[in-house]
Amino acid sequence: MFTASHIYIYGNTPSLIKADAAIVLGAEVWNNKPSPVFRERINHAVNLYKARDVSKLIFTGGVGVGKPISEAEAGKLYAVNNGVDELDILTETKSRTTNQNLKYAKEIAQQHNLSKFLVVSDPLHMKRAVEMARNLGLDAFPSPTPTTRYRSFESQLQFLSRETYFYFVYLIFRA
Template identity: 50%
Template sequence: MAAITNRSSGMGEEDTLSEAEAAKRYAIQHKVNEEDIIMEEESSITEQNLSNAYAIAQRQHINSFTIVSDPLHMKRALTMAKDLGMDAYASPTQTSAYQSIRTKLPFLLREIFFLIGYQAKTLL
């Protein structure tokens, strides 16, 4: 069974599809049966997405997960998945929206900031 879960917050003003719908279409184009796709579209942040996806997966008896995301986001996403108890594996994308140091650095700093905030929250 293939399961795609994707947060829906990744829509800019010019976007017409949620990340989840775009991922679903991509999977179908790459020969994944539509009935094997499970979408999570209620979340707006990574932690919520993973929690919701995990709940759906438990009901569907799905036991392992591959997290596909931007390489700069992978550490935080995988940390959260493991903290939820997910048997999760990383599969960073080979491409990124962040192509230059001018775009990569702010995103990396944001990810570091949010990872530290997440880890501090889990200590409380």
């Protein structure tokens, strides 16, 4: 119960810092467009960019089964349509997991001399994602979406239960 509480609190405490880039963790694509969950992440990243809290956006995520476009590409298109300069967007399109999202984002960041990051995801995903980023050697800080598609108590409890489980699995196996 302590771990679940810590995950919940951590995910609702954004870092109020400026960084070189926001790493936007991928989520599902529906009909070539970001799913509602992914859209919330992208909207938050676009707001960070427009507020000049970051100068680059790194979209992550490969092509899902049966999907014609990668998560990263869908994120980029959505961000460009919402006022982000295409030159300020980097993408990685190979990843299938959160750890891969971060690993490949790190490779791209190094190629562009970026060193400080805000990790953008859902609040309840934040603790595990930032810990993974830091274990990969990234100077990473949480930037949870202020809005979430997981609004009801039941959906938040399901997501929290899932994240608590995966957090323990990560701690045990570092996978």
